[in-house]
Amino acid sequence: MSRNRSSRTHASSTARTPARTASADRAPGTADVGHLPGGAHELGQNLLVDRQVIDRVVTLVADGDRPLVEWAAGRGAVTLPLARLGRPLEAVEIDPRSVGRLGRVAPGNVTVTRDDILRHAPPSAHYDLVCNVPFHLTTPVLRRLFTLTGWQRAVLITQWEVARKRAAVGGTTLLTVQWWPWFAPRLDRRIPAGAFRPRPSVDAGLLVIDRRADPLLPVREQRAYQRFAAAVFNGRGRGLQEILVRHGLARGDVRRWAREHGVGPSALPHDLDAGAWVGAYRLAVR
Numbered sequence: 001m002s003r004n005r006s007s008r009t010h011a012s013s014t015a016r017t018p019a020r021t022a023s024a025d026r027a028p029g030t031a032d033v034g035h036l037p038g039g040a041h042e043l044g045q046n047l048l049v050d051r052q053v054i055d056r057v058v059t060l061v062a063d064g065d066r067p068l069v070e071w072a073a074g075r076g077a078v079t080l081p082l083a084r085l086g087r088p089l090e091a092v093e094i095d096p097r098s099v100g101r102l103g104r105v106a107p108g109n110v111t112v113t114r115d116d117i118l119r120h121a122p123p124s125a126h127y128d129l130v131c132n133v134p135f136h137l138t139t140p141v142l143r144r145l146f147t148l149t150g151w152q153r154a155v156l157i158t159q160w161e162v163a164r165k166r167a168a169v170g171g172t173t174l175l176t177v178q179w180w181p182w183f184a185p186r187l188d189r190r191i192p193a194g195a196f197r198p199r200p201s202v203d204a205g206l207l208v209i210d211r212r213a214d215p216l217l218p219v220r221e222q223r224a225y226q227r228f229a230a231a232v233f234n235g236r237g238r239g240l241q242e243i244l245v246r247h248g249l250a251r252g253d254v255r256r257w258a259r260e261h262g263v264g265p266s267a268l269p270h271d272l273d274a275g276a277w278v279g280a281y282r283l284a285v286r
């Protein structure tokens, strides 16, 4: 959807009444998201119904004073608790029914925007971002996020394996490696599939990504570093040290670097941490 096809609704003061009253047949500890079970499968509408998880998402952005943007807001399971922080909040959602519904119940500090999160134009000032990511859009959403400059913290719900890999738990991926000098990802917790309606086939994870206040490399070196990371990540060799030597680094430098960063002889590219990657890059461009 192009920008000029997006539409924004400022919640009016007449829409300040609660969305609905709690339903009597709801499971304890779950939030009311209206006509359960969930919505259209094609839009990845696995709605969050676990109050503890929703509270945790809110807590993860509660400290800051920046405006908030929520992508994939759905019917507002996270939007409404977030709105109680009292900060300006833009809720972006593609499904017109959900947009209409949220626009009717959201308080005055919330702007509901009907747009595609892969094209939505974010605020130019700093903000924090929250997204219960539609599972089928995980990779494009992550790729897009890393190219946007305004957000400072992103709190994301993704499939469990994705959250683990992006946070470099038990091995990482090239995408994380390529953005590590500028972003610090961490895994907050595992979210059981039962926290969503309809229930997805796999568990999810709560992933927090902070833009580093002090990046490990200047932005002007982003392309060179990312090329280096891709070449090494996909490089040939019986271990990382050999890959680096084949890449043109001096063997003695690689040994010293390995000692400094605790990199064993059998370590592979997905085993390294951010500091080791930056150290190797510095050797390569020295």
Ligand SMILES: C[S@@+](CC[C@H](N)C(=O)[O-])C[C@H]1O[C@@H](n2cnc3c(N)ncnc32)[C@H](O)[C@@H]1O
Pocket (backbone or CB within 6 Å): 043, 044, 045, 046, 047, 048, 049, 071, 072, 073, 074, 075, 076, 077, 078, 092, 093, 094, 095, 098, 115, 116, 117, 118, 132, 133, 134, 135, 137
């Ligand atoms: C996993 S649900 C999350 C809904 C809500 N935030 C929650 O946690 O219950 C994903 C939401 O993203 C919406 N969605 C799917 N594709 C989208 C897109 N390209 N742009 C904006 N929203 C999209 C779906 O309609 C759905 O409401």
